[in-house]
Amino acid sequence: MSSTPTDLFLSLTPHKVIEAVEAAGVLCNRVCYPLNSFENRVYEVEREDRTRVIAKFYRPGRWSRAQILEEHRFLAELAEAEIPVCATRPFPDGETLKQIDHIQYCLFERTGGRAPDELDDALFARLGRLAARIHNVGAAGTAAHRVRLSADTYAREDLGWLAERKVIPPSVERRYLAAARAVADAAEERLRGVEVHRIHGDLHPGNLLLRDGTLHVLDFDDMVVGPAVQDLWLLLPGRDRDARRQREIFIEAYEELRRFDRATLALIEPLRGLRMIHYAAWIARRWHDPIFPRTFPHFGTEGYWRDEASALEEVLQLTRAGDAGGDGGGDDAPPPSGTKYFWDLN
Structure with a gap:
C-alpha cells in the first residue's frame, strides 16, 4: 500500500529533513533538531559551514502553494520595510518554497532570543x-x-x-x-x-x-x-x-x-x-x-x-x-x- 502525503508528514525523520534540504541545494552536516510545533513540522538544521537554519514542513492539505507564497511575499515586504520579522531564506535557485513527497517546505533564518518575560x-x-x-x-x-x-x-x-x-x-x-x-x-x-x-x-x-x-x-x-x-x-x-x-x-x-x-x-x-x-x-x-x-x-x-x-x-x-x-x-x-x-x- 502506498503512503499518503499525510502519512509521510507524520513520520518525518531528521534524516528525511536533511535529505529534503540538501535536495534543494543546501549542503548540511548531520545535525538536525526538532522544534516545538503542532500544526507543521519544524527543525533546526546545521549547514555545511556550521551555521544553522530553520526548516519548516507544511502539513499537507492545509495551505495551497499560492497561499504559502503569499505568506512568504508578505514577510519579504515586511523585511524590506525593516520590520523585525523572521523572513524566509531563499534556496540557491532563488525560490522560497520546495516540495518533497508532496510535502511543501521552506527555510527561515535562525533568530535567537527569548519570549518577553513580562508585557509591561x-x-x-x-x-x-x-x-x-x-x-x-x-x-x-x-x-x-x-x-x-x-x-x-x-x-x-x-x-x-x-x-x-x-x-x-x-x-x-x-x-x-x-x-x-x-x-x-x-x-x-x-x-x-x-x-x-x-x-x-x-x-x-x-x-x-x-x-x-x-x-x-x-x-x-x-x-x-x-x-x-x-x-x-x-x-x-x-x-x-x-x-x-x-x-x-x-x-x-x-x-x-x-x-x-x-x-x-x-x-x-x-x-x-x-x-x-x-x-x-x-x-x-x-x-x-x-x-x-x-x-x-x-x-x-x-x-x-x-x-x-x-x-x-x-x-x-x-x-x-x-x-x-x-x-x-x-x-x-x-x-x-x-x-x-x-x-x-x-
Whole structure:
C-alpha cells in the first residue's frame, strides 16, 4: 500500500529533513533538531559551514502553494520595510518554497532570543507601533488566496464539520451549536463594513521574540485578511480594568503611525468566540496526529464541550451587552484561559 502525503508528514525523520534540504541545494552536516510545533513540522538544521537554519514542513492539505507564497511575499515586504520579522531564506535557485513527497517546505533564518518575560506598559507601547507598521505594509498590498477572517471561515465551516462527524457528545451538542451559531451570527453582523487587510492573524505573546532589545514577530503561518483589532486583542485578551488600560496604551502608540478604528473594539468578544470555535475544530481535525491526544487529553469529553458551551454563552452575553472586551467579573478577574487562544499553529 502506498503512503499518503499525510502519512509521510507524520513520520518525518531528521534524516528525511536533511535529505529534503540538501535536495534543494543546501549542503548540511548531520545535525538536525526538532522544534516545538503542532500544526507543521519544524527543525533546526546545521549547514555545511556550521551555521544553522530553520526548516519548516507544511502539513499537507492545509495551505495551497499560492497561499504559502503569499505568506512568504508578505514577510519579504515586511523585511524590506525593516520590520523585525523572521523572513524566509531563499534556496540557491532563488525560490522560497520546495516540495518533497508532496510535502511543501521552506527555510527561515535562525533568530535567537527569548519570549518577553513580562508585557509591561512600555512593551505594549512598542507593540502598538510595531503592529501599526505591520498593518501599514499589510494594507498596501493584497493576498487574494489567503483566508478572509469571517464567521464562515472561522466558525460555520468548522461547525458543519463537527456536526457532520458527530464530534460533540449528544448531551451537550444542541447547547454548544446554538451558542456557537449565535456567536457566528453576531460576528458576521459586526464585521460588516469593517476595513480589512493583511494582518498577522495570530499575534499572541508566544509569537514574540526579544533579542538585544529588538522585538521580533514570528510565525505568519496564520496570516489572514482581517480587521486590525484581531492583532490587538490576542496580545491583550484580558477582560479586567488593567487589560483595558494597556489596550489604550497600545492604541495610542498605534495611532502615532496609523489610524485605529475604535469602533472595532466591539469586535473583541465576537472574535474571541470565533477563535474558540476554530480552536476546538482544529483539535478535532488533527486528532489522528499522535501529538494531539497526548497534548489535549481532556478534549472531546462531555466536560470539555460543556465548558466550551459556557464560554461561548458568556461571549454572546457580553457581545449583546455591547461590551468591548468584557468586564470579566471585576478588576482582579484573570484573563480568559489562554488555552482557548494561544496554540502553536506553526
